[in-house]
Amino acid sequence: MFLFIFLLNMFTIYLPLLLIGYFMPNFIKKTLRFGITIPEKVSTSEEVLKIQKNYKRNYALSAVTISIILNVIAIKTQSVNLLNFGIFILLGIMTINYLHSHNKAKLLKKEKGWTQNKKQIVIVDTSHRYKQKYLSHHWFWIPITIVIFTIIFTMVQYSNLPNQIPTQFDFYGNITNYTNKSFFSVFGLPITQIGMTTMFYIIYRIIQRAKPSIQVSRPKASLKQNQISKRYWAIYMLVISIIINLQFVYIQLNVLQVIDSRSKISFLIHGLSILIPMIGAILVAIKTGQSGSRIKVDNEDEVNNNVIDRDDDIFWKWGVFYYNPDDCSLFIEKRFGIGWTINFGRPAGMAIMIVILIIILVSLILPLI
Amino acid sequence: MFLQIEFESDIPIYQQIKNQIIRGIALGELKLGEDLPSVRQLASDIGINFHTVNKVYNQLKQEGWVVIHRKSGVMINPDLNVYNNKQYIESLDELLKFTTAEAYLRGVTKEKFIELIEENYNKYF
Numbered sequence: 001m002f003l004f005i006f007l008l009n010m011f012t013i014y015l016p017l018l019l020i021g022y023f024m025p026n027f028i029k030k031t032l033r034f035g036i037t038i039p040e041k042v043s044t045s046e047e048v049l050k051i052q053k054n055y056k057r058n059y060a061l062s063a064v065t066i067s068i069i070l071n072v073i074a075i076k077t078q079s080v081n082l083l084n085f086g087i088f089i090l091l092g093i094m095t096i097n098y099l100h101s102h103n104k105a106k107l108l109k110k111e112k113g114w115t116q117n118k119k120q121i122v123i124v125d126t127s128h129r130y131k132q133k134y135l136s137h138h139w140f141w142i143p144i145t146i147v148i149f150t151i152i153f154t155m156v157q158y159s160n161l162p163n164q165i166p167t168q169f170d171f172y173g174n175i176t177n178y179t180n181k182s183f184f185s186v187f188g189l190p191i192t193q194i195g196m197t198t199m200f201y202i203i204y205r206i207i208q209r210a211k212p213s214i215q216v217s218r219p220k221a222s223l224k225q226n227q228i229s230k231r232y233w234a235i236y237m238l239v240i241s242i243i244i245n246l247q248f249v250y251i252q253l254n255v256l257q258v259i260d261s262r263s264k265i266s267f268l269i270h271g272l273s274i275l276i277p278m279i280g281a282i283l284v285a286i287k288t289g290q291s292g293s294r295i296k297v298d299n300e301d302e303v304n305n306n307v308i309d310r311d312d313d314i315f316w317k318w319g320v321f322y323y324n325p326d327d328c329s330l331f332i333e334k335r336f337g338i339g340w341t342i343n344f345g346r347p348a349g350m351a352i353m354i355v356i357l358i359i360i361l362v363s364l365i366l367p368l369i
Numbered sequence: 370m371f372l373q374i375e376f377e378s379d380i381p382i383y384q385q386i387k388n389q390i391i392r393g394i395a396l397g398e399l400k401l402g403e404d405l406p407s408v409r410q411l412a413s414d415i416g417i418n419f420h421t422v423n424k425v426y427n428q429l430k431q432e433g434w435v436v437i438h439r440k441s442g443v444m445i446n447p448d449l450n451v452y453n454n455k456q457y458i459e460s461l462d463e464l465l466k467f468t469t470a471e472a473y474l475r476g477v478t479k480e481k482f483i484e485l486i487e488e489n490y491n492k493y494f
Binding site: 119120121122123124125126127209211212214216219307310312324326327328329330 | 370371372373374375376377390393399403404405406409410411412413414415416417418419
């Protein structure tokens with residue numbers, strides 16, 4: 001059992017984290033280095049590249065060393081807890097490496113005065129939302145149909161169920177726990193499906209509405225990249241919500257004892273529903289990069305070196321947390337990483353954060369009670 | 370059309386938006402009847418408070434540049450008919466007083482000034 005968890009952790013957490021941290025600078029657009037905005041012109045200068053090179057060297061050395069030590073000790077002591085706890089240590093190492101480079105970049109920018117005597121501009125497109133429909137929300141009828149099917153099928157089967165139903169399975173489909181038949185034990189999975197599908201739909205809407213980051217030096221090209229990358233992520237969200245719903249249907253059919261959970265296909269289904277979302281996310285990230293910066297587009301604008309993107313570093317604490325009460329947008333693109341984050345300067349943003357924290361705390365504490 | 374907003378400028382942000390929308394109409398970059406983003410969308414895209422955009426849209430509406438429908442949102446007035454009246458000519462004259470005075474003192478000749486005006490006028494249709 002230890003070997004299984006060890007391999008699972010190794011290939012789904014440790015290795016991906018190590019690689020993501022190492023290659024992250026390659027996914028970020030050139031004008032954002034470690035959470036600091038810099039002008040396009042200096043983005044390939046020696047000083048900037050040096051910070052990036054040092055980051056990669058320090059990161060590789062520290063993160064790989066720590067991972068090896070942790071895993072060796074864990075193997076020697078056969079400790080699953082250490083494997084799990086080690087993930088937090090690795091995340092800590094990643095954070096320290098990032099913050100170090102963030103401060104270096106901040107200092108360099110200040111020394112060189114890159115933003116002085118330059119017009120700082122924010123570019124907004126008044127028309128894109130209307131021209132480009134990037135993925136129709138009707139596609140979400142597919143996961144919704146799956147959810148409805150699960151609910152109806154469960155309702156039909158409810159009266160035929162025995163008083164004890166299996167509710168826990170191991171990876172090979174062996175039943176590890178039974179629960180008394182009740183509304184919540186039978187409908188728990190379909191209810192979770194509703195919650196998850198709603199969540200994926202909300203994320204899809206957030207992606208659609210989040211402000212596009214248009215670069216002043218190449219507005220048309222960057223807008224196009226933004227749109228294409230948003231489309232990729234919207235499709236990703238749709239596909240993942242379908243896959244996870246299908247997995248839940250399968251588990252529910254096991255719970256209802258309609259199909260035998262020990263069949264070989266169990267392992268395949270659970271394996272795929274972990275691997276496809278993970279590999280999919282990595283592939284889409286490699287394809288798009290941050291706000292589509294890796295997507296190749298043709299229409300090149302005339303480069304204008306007299307204007308630069310607005311320097312909004314002061315609103316970004318450590319380049320990670322966005323706090324700007326004057327900005328009415330709730331969701332904004334991340335600076336270091338791919339995805340979107342919350343504007344903590346909005347009351348609603350703060351509320352969302354508190355709710356998420358409560359959910360995490362409850363799910364951590366509940367199993368202990 | 371792209372709006373270019375400069376946060377550090379002396380010109381207030383609402384004035385920048387308003388100026389650029391009017392110029393967009395004159396240049397033909399904004400077509401008559403073309404939809405504009407909603408107040409919230411535009412404010413969010415620029416990264417400002419939505420009251421600022423509200424103010425711009427209300428002024429543009431009062432002056433007849435845009436129409437606001439409760440359902441279909443904001444669009445450039447499809448039957449745009451803004452005329453010059455005595456009042457407008459007065460305010461134009463007021464504006465030119467300062468602009469010409471500064472240009473004169475900075476040594477811009479009358480010919481150069483008129484040339485600049487012609488260049489701009491030629492872009493409109």
